[in-house]
Amino acid sequence: MNLLNLVLVLPLAGFLLTMILPKNNASLIRLFSLVLSLAIFVLSLGLTSPFFQSGNGNWFVTDVPWIQSPEIRYHVGVDGLSIWLVILSTLLTPISILVSWKHIDKRVKEFHAFMLLLEFGLIGVFVAWDLFLFYVFWEVCLVPMYFLIGVWGHERRIYAAVKFFLYTMAGSVLMLAAMIYLYNKANTFDYTNLVDLIQRGRLSFTGLEQMLLFLAFFLAFAIKVPLFPLHTWLPDAHVEAPTAGSIMLAAVMLKMGTYSIVRFCLPLFPQAARECAPWIVILALIGIVYGALVALVQPNMKKLVAYSSVSHLGFVILGTFSFNQAGLDGAVYQMLNHGISTGALFMLVGFMYERTHTLEIKDYGGVSTPAPWLSTVFLITTLASIGLPTLNNFIGEFLVLQGSAYVSITWTAIAALGVILSACYMLWLYQRAFMGETNEHLKGHMHDINPRELAAAIPLLILMVWMGTYTKTFLPSISAANARILEQSKAGIEMKVDAQNNKTARLNQSAPTGDQPNVR
Amino acid sequence: MSDNFMPSAVEIMRFMPEIILILVGTIIMVFEPLVDVKRKSALGFVALLGLVGAASATFRAMDNPGPAFQAMLMVDGFANFFRLLVIGVGILTIVASFAYLKREHAESGEYFALILFSIAGQGVMVTANELIMLFIGLEISSIASYVLAGYLRDDKRNNEAALKYFLLGSFATAFLLYGVAWIYGATGTTNLTEIRRVLTNRDLAPAIGLVGTSAALIFVGLAFKVSAAPFQVWAPDVYQGAPAPVSAFLSAGPKAAAFAIFLRVFFTAFEPIADKWQPVIWVSALATMIIGNFAALLQTNIKRLLAYSSIAHAGYVMVAIATHSQIGAAAVMFYMVAYAFMNIGAFAVVTHFSRQGERYVDTDDLAGLGVRQPVTAALLSIFLLSLIGVPLTGGFFGKFYIFKAALDANLVWLTVLGLLNSAVAAYYYLRIIVVMYFREPGESTVDLQPLSPGVLAVLWGSAVATLILGIYPSIVLDFAGKSAALVK
């Protein structure tokens, strides 16, 4: 029972315990789940320790058989790629619970139970080293989020919840098919084994095979990301979800997609990944600009932030499919950044909603006069999300753009447009909501941020600055993990370099892991 | 054929479960008049005893598997697996029925007796190694279930269901029988292994067209019983019309037995012409899935919805049969177990919820159940999620093994289409969850009684079983895998 298993099991235990707590004693349930999730967070911090000694490798590995036929193993562990996402999940769960303290007053018990179940699923997704196990956790995340949206959401919650569920389901069944196919071919679900087999050429696919498998996986992930044009579930889900739901959804759940792409699509199907890269990147670039433009004209704050997510995650995809160190590091870093800044944005919007029960921007205005601190926090978060240097997003965006620049400066240029636009929509939002004369019907209930809310916000603010200024804490371990993934996905290429058409060959050279800047 | 027709003790032992069931059934029938009206449910417990006895007899039979009665029966692991399954179904059905019968003022011995007979028939089906035995078992099971379907004599829906089931059932059986006649004519035997031997033997082998025809006719009969397209038409009406617990029974017991003989006949007797029947089943499977899932999308009557869903699930199982492989057979066996639990669980909730005269059988009636009876709603959600095929439930592994087998057999397209189907299916199951949790309670839940102990037991039992199958499927799967080996 190593630390990781503990961190993984506790939420599940919490879920079951919450289920048997007396349903009428709301405050007890709240307190219990808060304390538990905090404890989990503290424990999960322990997981980071090995990465400060040596950034590399898998740690806290447990590998025991679960099911004999087909051979499915309970194989979990963390590496530099997953560790921070685990931390992100464990951090945001208590924050979400704290945020919902007053906001959630009906079916308190179920709510917190689902929050913990969700945490369980999320952690699981990030630590699973067995494809099947991964799939199980992937689906497990689906159920609690479905209920969170459906039960505690707003008016059109049912539509949103079902749309969310079916969208994801449609993607994941294909992934399941691909997984089984993979198993029948390789006779193992174990990620490390699979990669190893591919490395040593024991397991190879025909071009078509690999392409189809890649697409099956990628589709499932792209829906979760969401990659344009598969994004339309996101705005609905976000607008209708309760604050906590939006936070978890934006901050962590979307990362399931991006993480999985990095973790599985690159090493398992390197060639297909490279062949598709140009098209995927085009979609990502469209997403970046498109998301920003659509966000620009949203009348609803949550929708605005939701579309901004589409734009932000475009960067992650762009970085990932640049196939070089900088791009990949940036992508992963950007996952965390987006988790923090967008999570914070949804949280703050949630605070405002609690006060005024509206999400329409036009109903706000001049908030900064009655609520100066709230608006300060909001401003800082805004600046973080528009990539102001010394705040977290800047690092991610810089690395992603730098990485893409190694491949094509045109990509970089288009993506950089997104950076301009992000300033447009966020600052416009800030101006309309917070500056100017205070809106009449805000008077009275637009009181300033309270200690509880501040307590929820502070950690995120600290992280924004920390990740923006002292990247040494996070970047080395991420780099190490990414370097390995790049190595694997390159090795795959070398193996069938002959079967490679020149396009991917070009991509392959002009996207070095960085070691030689290509002076033309 | 040995000239000594007296069965040996061993053979009797192998046949003991059916004997017990028949005896107990008869006893119940005989002694019913002596039992006071208020105590009829006591007979139910007698029936339960009988089932338990049969189960233990089955375990005994497992110790020394082998043929019985001039190899008319084949009591192998495969048979015993399904025996236990149908017996289990019987137990769950009876336990779930007490409250229902009391509610409908229809407690009587024959109900239990009929269930026992039907199960006995299914026992004969799954052990049958010979087409006539198969036919007889089928009829025993069917005739009993015809009556069960129309159990509430004065209920219009009940006896309409019964009539449809009866007429169409015997209609289809006639085809099956005709097929039997033809294969007998073609090969001179009705013993499955014999048939196989003849078909594989070059110089004895009859005209392939002849064999194909009889195979087709038999396929009709069996496909009808498992409600596979295009012979699924009866299922929705019957399941909707029959009493809820009976629908549960029909969708689990007879169906499982029918699939068992499906496997036996097509994997044993018609194995030599597999390449011929495989495509037929391929098509039938796809059609079944599509019809079941899409037609279910618009259903508002829960029983009917579950009926269509059971058609869809039959489709998935057909996929496994289409693989024509041992792991395919194992997948079928596992699936039938998982399906039995989740489906009976779901029907049990309907039984409980529908109230006197089954007034509340609309999905919208469930509105707010999540608030009024959280436990019921939670358990039903587990069954529904399992029917969707969400991991950590039996339903998921059922699908998983089926599609794994399918991909093994290179049925890639069937797999993809099947999985997409299951995504479609998610929609109508989710709708029930939506209604239960996301809608405010309506008047339909006002006078809802707490769960009766019987139903409660069934719900918890099935729920736990569903989860166990979802978390540790090996328990059943290994058994299935070993047994499936004995099919040929």
Next chain:
Amino acid sequence: MPTTVPLTWYLILSAILFGLGVAGFLFRRNIITVFMSIELMLNAVNLSFISFSYKWRQVDGHIFSFFVMVVAAAEAAVGLAIILTVFKNRSTLAIDEVNSLKN
């Protein structure tokens, strides 16, 4: 040597009978008649059983036909009972009027 009716004739006859049974089921409107056409089908099958068993010089076929008769009898018993209840509830034997369960 006495000329015997060839086997195929019996088979064709039974096929015809079976077909008639099916046709009867499809086209007759009275439940009883429909039921009887099922019986017809079963007996058509019996005929082919007998003839086949003649072909194979076996008794099995005859035994089968006895089984079938027994089963048919049982079916008849149950079936008529069901039909009776239907008649009691709807006071009609028109098969097309028994269609309240649909879609």
Next chain:
Amino acid sequence: MNDQQLWLIPALPLAGFLINGLFGKKFPNILVSIIAVASVLGSFAWVLKTLGALGDLEHAHVEHYLTWIQSGPVNIGVDLAVDRLTAVMLLVVTGIGSLIHIYAVGYMSHEGGYYRFFAYLNLFMFFMLTLVMGANFLLLFVGWEGVGLCSYLLIGFYILKKSAGDAAKKAFVVNRVGDFGFSLAMFLIMVQFGSLDFQKVFEAVKPLPVDQTPGILTAIALLLFVGAAGKSAQVPLYVWLPDAMEGPTPVSALIHAATMVTAGVYMTARAAVIFQHSPLAMDVVATVGLITAVMAATIGLTQYDIKKVFAYSTVSQLGYMFIACGVGAFSAGIYHVVTHAFFKALLFLGAGSVIHALSGEQDLRHMGGLAKKIPITFAVLACAWVAIAGVPPFAGFFSKDEILLAAHHHAPWMYWVGVITAGMTAFYVSRAMFMCFFGSYRGHHHPHESPFVMWGPLAVLAVLSLAGGWYFKVPHYLEPVFPVAEGHHDETLVYISVAAGVIGIGLAALMYLIKPGLPDTISGALGPIYKLVYNKYFVDEVYDATIVNPMVAGSRGVLWRIFDAGIIDGIVNGTAVVARTVGGGLRLLQSGNIRSYAAWVTLGCVVVLLALGVMSGGVK
């Protein structure tokens, strides 16, 4: 060798920002101002100490603190560096900065959000200092974006005014457009040279022969200039600066006159090596500078808002600086940065003092005759006046002279345009002065002289504007950085430019003192042209019509409503509809009629028979 603790220079204002920002709300104003001013003075002092310790900075003095970003080839350190160029900028920034802080204490005394103002101001100092001290492009970029942020915050300081909010947003976004270019340039540099450190990059560039340098260098240079144009308000990105005057006057003085807007010039000078390798880029820089100088000057002629006049003057002067860079006289450019900082800061603060005196009045038409009412302000403004008009031997004269000579050396026509611009400059400043201080008072407020805290700093600046020119020989000091573009010092050219200035003043005097009616008749005579200029060539309107509105409308109408909600979601929901219709169709199989069911069974039977029986029969 981190012996100089350079980090203290930016750190002090940062500390001031943090203290005031977090706790200032509770502090009394006096404490806030002490913290703010002290922090800036502190870093000024530290600059002096450092420079003293470093002696003559023949080579840059670099201090490495920590690795900021390390990912594959990308390795960015937090390194601060001081060389002569930086030294000049440091002195200007901290020196002028301190003065303006002091001035603000008086100017803002009656404003709300006092602590907020000073917090922002300190934050600005922090970023500005990071900008000038950063030893690599990324750090420069950090300061670059940072000052942009502060200018955003300070322009929008009067949060209740919508116009302030708009101006702030405009400033930030337009700057972002510039930064777009800057960042692209950075990425290219990284790809090309594998580093962003000034030393490494420039070392790599220097050896490349100028004549056949790879076009990539031109691209880099041009992109850098896009950034510079954004920050330093050059055509076509100058539009934000005039609006920026929405901010409090000290802000206009500090950020939008003395320091931030010159960051572009600084950056160009810093990257001189790259620019020198791309003649094309150089020409672009010079031309854009020239256009800007003229265009802004013309607009300046017609404005009535005193701050707007000076704002356009700033734009125009920045144009001058870029002309200098463009023609290769970087040192002259920096020289002008310095002198301009002196007199333009003075002009703004003076204007502020006037506005303060008239309690908020900014329109020249409501002023006049203030010379007697607020003599000190008048006196100090007069110094700035002569300085900017290029009257020898005052500050403006020297730097402008350097630039014009260099321009003439490069291309005579540039010189002449420059001269005309100089004339216009002299004219509009004089115009403002006359309208403000001479004639009779046309306003209705009761002017009162500003307190010492305000005119104290003004006095200092006045001295600098008068003497700063010949006292600080910046070009000479910068020689190690920029070898002076040699060129015979032609007296006549100097006389001409001076003459232009004098003529400008004379004209102004004629029009606004002697014949007050003249301006209207002239503007009447010019008619449409005057309108065009008066309305700033309708540039803002054009931008709105061609970029802003189409973008918003398109996003809303097409992308969101039609594409997103319509097409994509349409498809998604469409599939659902299709599925339901199929389902509806299938339900119809279930007519409920037994015989139809039997028909289905029979049909199915026939099909299967065909499939299995006949087909397989055929197969055989």
